[in-house]
Amino acid sequence: MSGFSTHPDHDFDVRIHDALGNAELRESFHGAMHFLRDKRRTQFPDPNALEALRDRGAAIRDRALARLPDLLEQLERNCTRNGIQVHWAETAEEANTLITGLVNAAQGKRIVKGKSMATEEIGLNSAFEAAGFTCLESDMGEYIVQQANETPSHIIMPAIHRNKASIARQFHTQIPETPYTEDVDELIGTGRRVLRRAFAEADVGISGVNFAVAETGTLCLVENEGNGRMSTTVPDMHIAVMGIEKVIERLADLPDLLRLLTRSATGQAVTTYLNLISSPRKQDECDGPRQVHLVLLDNGRSRIYADRQLRETLRCIRCGACMNHCPVYERLGGHAYGTVYPGPIGQVVMPQLHGLDRAGKLTQACSLNGACGEACPVRIPLPDLIRRLRHEGVTQDTGSPVKGHGRQRKPAEALTWKIWSLIHRTPWLYSLTTHLATRARKLLPPWPRAWTNHRAPLEPAERSFREMMEQRGRDPGGKQ
Amino acid sequence: MNATPVNRVYLFGTCLVDVFHPRAGMAAVRLLEREGIFVDFPPEQTCCGQPPYNSGYDEQARDVARQVVERFSDPIPVIVPSGSCAGMLRHHYPSLLADDPLANAAQDLAARTYELHEFLNRVLKIRLEDQGAPVRVAMHTACSARREMGVRDDGLALLGQLKHVEVCEPENAEACCGFGGTFAVKMSEVSAAMASDKCGAIRATGARQLLSSDCGCLMNIDGMLRKQGQDLNGEHLAEFIWKRTGGEPL
Numbered sequence: 001m002s003g004f005s006t007h008p009d010h011d012f013d014v015r016i017h018d019a020l021g022n023a024e025l026r027e028s029f030h031g032a033m034h035f036l037r038d039k040r041r042t043q044f045p046d047p048n049a050l051e052a053l054r055d056r057g058a059a060i061r062d063r064a065l066a067r068l069p070d071l072l073e074q075l076e077r078n079c080t081r082n083g084i085q086v087h088w089a090e091t092a093e094e095a096n097t098l099i100t101g102l103v104n105a106a107q108g109k110r111i112v113k114g115k116s117m118a119t120e121e122i123g124l125n126s127a128f129e130a131a132g133f134t135c136l137e138s139d140m141g142e143y144i145v146q147q148a149n150e151t152p153s154h155i156i157m158p159a160i161h162r163n164k165a166s167i168a169r170q171f172h173t174q175i176p177e178t179p180y181t182e183d184v185d186e187l188i189g190t191g192r193r194v195l196r197r198a199f200a201e202a203d204v205g206i207s208g209v210n211f212a213v214a215e216t217g218t219l220c221l222v223e224n225e226g227n228g229r230m231s232t233t234v235p236d237m238h239i240a241v242m243g244i245e246k247v248i249e250r251l252a253d254l255p256d257l258l259r260l261l262t263r264s265a266t267g268q269a270v271t272t273y274l275n276l277i278s279s280p281r282k283q284d285e286c287d288g289p290r291q292v293h294l295v296l297l298d299n300g301r302s303r304i305y306a307d308r309q310l311r312e313t314l315r316c317i318r319c320g321a322c323m324n325h326c327p328v329y330e331r332l333g334g335h336a337y338g339t340v341y342p343g344p345i346g347q348v349v350m351p352q353l354h355g356l357d358r359a360g361k362l363t364q365a366c367s368l369n370g371a372c373g374e375a376c377p378v379r380i381p382l383p384d385l386i387r388r389l390r391h392e393g394v395t396q397d398t399g400s401p402v403k404g405h406g407r408q409r410k411p412a413e414a415l416t417w418k419i420w421s422l423i424h425r426t427p428w429l430y431s432l433t434t435h436l437a438t439r440a441r442k443l444l445p446p447w448p449r450a451w452t453n454h455r456a457p458l459e460p461a462e463r464s465f466r467e468m469m470e471q472r473g474r475d476p477g478g479k480q
Numbered sequence: 481m482n483a484t485p486v487n488r489v490y491l492f493g494t495c496l497v498d499v500f501h502p503r504a505g506m507a508a509v510r511l512l513e514r515e516g517i518f519v520d521f522p523p524e525q526t527c528c529g530q531p532p533y534n535s536g537y538d539e540q541a542r543d544v545a546r547q548v549v550e551r552f553s554d555p556i557p558v559i560v561p562s563g564s565c566a567g568m569l570r571h572h573y574p575s576l577l578a579d580d581p582l583a584n585a586a587q588d589l590a591a592r593t594y595e596l597h598e599f600l601n602r603v604l605k606i607r608l609e610d611q612g613a614p615v616r617v618a619m620h621t622a623c624s625a626r627r628e629m630g631v632r633d634d635g636l637a638l639l640g641q642l643k644h645v646e647v648c649e650p651e652n653a654e655a656c657c658g659f660g661g662t663f664a665v666k667m668s669e670v671s672a673a674m675a676s677d678k679c680g681a682i683r684a685t686g687a688r689q690l691l692s693s694d695c696g697c698l699m700n701i702d703g704m705l706r707k708q709g710q711d712l713n714g715e716h717l718a719e720f721i722w723k724r725t726g727g728e729p730l
């Protein structure tokens with residue numbers, strides 16, 4: 001079981017075509033992305049301060065990753081000491097089996113879930129469904145997409161592709177006794193009513209983890225709606241699922257990361273709720289779960305970790321800023337990628353998690369304009385990683401840990417670059433080619449349709465630059 | 481580089497300048513020569529290797545990069561009239577050739593590579609006297625010039641010295657025009673959507689002319705504007721500056 005059942009490369013072109021043809025979708029993404037970019041900008045008024053903060057954020061993440069195995073053990077020790085039960089899952093299947101097993105053991109039936117990308121990644125909801133449990137998403141955006149049988153289109157704002165009217169219709173038809181209204185407060189009130197009941201009745205609460213502090217054995221959870229707090233305190237059992245890279249050394253590392261996370265994600269100076277979970281309910285406490293479990297998920301991460309350059313991927317704090325700044329994501333929206341993580345980080349993570357044969361084509365959806373790398377608060381060199389994966393995709397034996405390398409190689413393309421290289425490293429051949437291109441302009445092979453469908457073909461100049469320079473060399477009067 | 485005055489530089493012409501915008505190359509030469517600099521144009525140069533590099537064909541890119549390193553080996557500045565090609569030499573050659581016998585030479589080349597307008601503005605600190613009629617232009621800074629090379633302000637500073645030139649940056653100036661080399665062909669629909677927004681923003685400035693220091697963006701934006709039947713006369717920044725400051729025809 002994985003986060004998506006289809007091959008993300010499969011029909012990528014069709015999904016792109018459909019997304020571009022959907023005017024309403026383009027309009028909402030355009031508006032939302034610009035809104036978010038502006039909000040983030042106002043949160044970082046001083047560029048020097050921003051750069052200094054990014055340096056600190058990247059350093060904190062690097063320091064943690066450098067000692068990842070140690071820190072995970074330390075986290076396990078301290079969590080256990082605090083009464084949190086720690087489990088390790090190598091694959092998505094293992095994680096799902098483990099989690100459904102825990103729910104079964106507690107004889108739980110009703111589950112609420114706070115927003116968590118790790119559980120999207122492993123496809124936990126389908127595993128629950130298969131096991132006969134009902135699991136309700138409690139983040140409003142996630143709730144909306146779950147009810148509509150969709151997947152999230154953004155890692156922070158899952159329902160960003162939806163507008164008011166369509167949500168109003170959905171609530172009106174799917175939630176009994178709900179009158180049609182486009183009033184946002186009323187819509188939220190409706191959702192809240194449903195969720196409140198679910199919180200009160202739930203046996204198990206599932207959450208993700210934004211950061212886990214090794215030094216203290218603390219799980220940190222950032223959220224805006226309070227549903228995370230409800231999901232992790234009301235039910236008797238709390239299961240937190242986190243990718244192994246989310247561990248940090250010390251509590252003191254947290255403030256800088258939180259600053260970067262909330263400002264980059266939604267342009268908020270601080271988050272509305274910050275949950276620091278360090279143990280199950282203690283003896284004289286009147287609320288909180290009686291059992292807390294932490295599932296440490298690998299799912300391909302240690303393979304990524306093994307490569308020095310690719311390891312930078314694991315610095316990610318899942319803020320979504322890279323997608324908010326990506327011109328391709330802005331045009332397509334998240335669903336077109338066909339992956340759990342869309343946009344630039346998705347283009348880097350998915351081929352690493354699922355192999356270049358299944359998800360390598362995603363790396364093409366990038367003009368290497370660099371906006372994502374500029375936005376990333378922890379300085380992940382996303383364009384370099386995308387390019388690296390393109391290289392892996394067309395090269396047979398790279399000796400790297402990425403699976404399926406060479407599988408994006410097309411013979412015609414490879415041949416083109418061979419010929420290209422021959423021409424460009426053989427000066428007389430290059431001169432001849434440019435000479436012909438400029439002299440026999442009318443006889444040139446036609447421009448590809450992909451170009452001329454939208455653009456006029458360009459005409460080579462009458463004389464190439466090198467010829468003009470040669471001419472000057474022969475005619476010293478031409479030089480000043 | 482800063483202590484001793486520069487009197488000789490290399491010019492790396494770039495393949496797009498060579499075939500499509502030779503006058504931009506000539507303008508670069510003239511602007512440098514006017515400052516008393518001898519411009520050395522190694523005749524055997526071809527391309528920086530960026531097209532295969534960005535497509536992941538490192539081996540083919542490396543074969544071409546090695547020759548650039550060898551042909552531009554004297555310890556003098558290398559001036560490039562394109563942000564993305566300059567970025568290739570400065571930021572990507574060192575890693576591309578990291579395991580090559582030319583690794584040190586590549587590092588050295590990277591350290592003395594400049595984008596043309598960066599060099600004119602920051603190193604030579606040239607002064608410009610505008611001799612043209614009032615005009616409103618739209619300036620498009622390439623993503624590589626803006627982000628990788630950080631030379632957006634240099635282009636604008638040079639334009640700012642031209643008294644009768646009103647410069648407008650289009651709305652969402654920092655957005656990519658959708659060229660991206662092979663991206664424009666491989667992901668042609670997305671690329672066209674990006675280019676079309678860019679063209680709209682440029683048209684909305686009401687400018688009479690479109691300027692950029694990157695021929696790739698010019699090809700893309702200008703190509704679409706012409707297909708739409710709008711002629712904003714896209715021109716390379718160097719050529720525009722040369723003409724405005726009394727330079728004779730190229």
Ligand code: SF4
Nearest residue numbers: 316317319320322376
């Ligand atoms: S790659 Fe960077 S910008 Fe993108 S989600 Fe991760 S931390 Fe945020």
